[in-house]
Amino acid sequence: MSKLRVSAFTLSIDGYGAGPDQDLENPLGVGGMGLHAWMTGTRTFAAMHGGEGGTTGVDDDFTARGITNVGAWILGRNMFGPIRGPWPDEAWRGWWGPNPPYHVPVFVLTHHARPPITMDGGTTFHFVTDGIHAALGRATEAAGAKDVRLGGGVATIRQYLSAGLIDEMHIAVSPVILGSRCSEHVPTSQATHVVLTRA
Amino acid sequence: MSKLRVSAFTLSIDGYGAGPDQDLENPLGVGGMGLHAWMTGTRTFAAMHGGEGGTTGVDDDFTARGITNVGAWILGRNMFGPIRGPWPDEAWRGWWGPNPPYHVPVFVLTHHARPPITMDGGTTFHFVTDGIHAALGRATEAAGAKDVRLGGGVATIRQYLSAGLIDEMHIAVSPVILGSRCSEHVPTSQATHVVLTRA
Numbered sequence: 001m002s003k004l005r006v007s008a009f010t011l012s013i014d015g016y017g018a019g020p021d022q023d024l025e026n027p028l029g030v031g032g033m034g035l036h037a038w039m040t041g042t043r044t045f046a047a048m049h050g051g052e053g054g055t056t057g058v059d060d061d062f063t064a065r066g067i068t069n070v071g072a073w074i075l076g077r078n079m080f081g082p083i084r085g086p087w088p089d090e091a092w093r094g095w096w097g098p099n100p101p102y103h104v105p106v107f108v109l110t111h112h113a114r115p116p117i118t119m120d121g122g123t124t125f126h127f128v129t130d131g132i133h134a135a136l137g138r139a140t141e142a143a144g145a146k147d148v149r150l151g152g153g154v155a156t157i158r159q160y161l162s163a164g165l166i167d168e169m170h171i172a173v174s175p176v177i178l179g180s181r182c183s184e185h186v187p188t189s190q191a192t193h194v195v196l197t198r199a
Numbered sequence: 200m201s202k203l204r205v206s207a208f209t210l211s212i213d214g215y216g217a218g219p220d221q222d223l224e225n226p227l228g229v230g231g232m233g234l235h236a237w238m239t240g241t242r243t244f245a246a247m248h249g250g251e252g253g254t255t256g257v258d259d260d261f262t263a264r265g266i267t268n269v270g271a272w273i274l275g276r277n278m279f280g281p282i283r284g285p286w287p288d289e290a291w292r293g294w295w296g297p298n299p300p301y302h303v304p305v306f307v308l309t310h311h312a313r314p315p316i317t318m319d320g321g322t323t324f325h326f327v328t329d330g331i332h333a334a335l336g337r338a339t340e341a342a343g344a345k346d347v348r349l350g351g352g353v354a355t356i357r358q359y360l361s362a363g364l365i366d367e368m369h370i371a372v373s374p375v376i377l378g379s380r381c382s383e384h385v386p387t388s389q390a391t392h393v394v395l396t397r398a
Contacts, residue, residue, distance in 0.1 A: 013370075038389035058387045137345070170383075171212075171369070173372065184369075187386025188257045189281040190237035191209070191371040 003167035007066035017154040071143025076156030202366040206265035216353040270342025275355030304341040
């Protein structure tokens with residue numbers, strides 16, 4: 001049965017899903033890219049972006065699981081772009097260029113209506129203004145037998161969690177502190193040890 | 200130079216430092232003991248409690264570091280016992296029996312004065328009613344050249360963090376969720392992967 005999944009959602013040790021001060025230069029906020037180092041070095045990530053090489057193993061496996069059997073996505077509006085409030089025009093078409101890495105319908109939660117945008121490679125952005133349940137209904141229908149992946153950000157995931165709608169979450173905790181200093185990060189099968197020292 | 204350290208402070212994946220409903224049967228709250236499985240299985244922990252055997256390796260190393268070079272402790276009052284409000288009498292002498300595992304002076308933060316208690320093995324409990332700075336001053340003096348270890352709990356650590364007084368923190372994130380279900384926990388050098396599913 002189709003599930004609502006969060007996959008490869010990455011948090012810093014101090015619990016942030018992105019850095020501060022998102023803008024055009026920093027789609028994930030300042031320092032936010034460092035969160036995703038576990039993923040951006042993998043073979044699957046390289047292949048998704050037309051490259052070659054990259055690591056294999058656990059991190060690659062989780063990256064691959066995240067894009068397997070996904071029939072639709074749901075994104076909060078800030079994941080689609082840095083514009084807040086009403087759309088000034090229709091120029092903004094997402095962070096990802098003409099061929100975004102989704103390749104399926106993507107439902108963007110927003111308070112401001114806008115016609116769908118058909119991109120190259122199978123991605124269509126739909127703008128949903130009537131709430132999280134409506135977005136999930138439309139995404140589930142679009143996904144067919146496949147799963148719906150909830151991309152984030154944090155506020156969007158919280159809304160779906162509060163409503164009890166998420167079936168599975170994969171969270172990756174990165175050895176990154178956004179605003180302090182992590183001097184040691186030693187995972188064992190029993191615990192993840194983290195030593196924080198004054199910057 | 201003497202430091203104020205937090206060592207081996209264990210959090211669940213969802214950020215709890217203890218379970219709910221602390222009482223005489225559950226000094227760490229319900230489910231709280233599971234947080235510390237990484238430590239209670241080690242050789243150092245066994246030796247601290249007069250036992251033998253136990254694991255060696257990273258978890259044991261962090262356990263040993265936690266008790267090395269500690270000249271005094273600071274504890275929040277709830278770590279000393281389950282009694283809230285004024286002391287009804289002087290019967291309560293801590294969770295640990297006649298010979299507590301500290302073996303140095305321990306400064307307990309409380310709003311309710313009480314004479315010091317000298318235990319076996321070098322532990323003396325001092326009750327500090329004039330705040331976190333006063334407790335740190337007394338503990339630092341008692342520790343001499345050694346460090347002061349801040350044992351917790353969460354509220355006490357937050358107070359010292361807010362005041363900018365902590366020099367180093369070692370946090371161990373355990374693959375435990377207090378109130379949900381963690382179906383996978385796979386640490387790599389790059390991230391700690393956690394999969395949460397509906398209970």
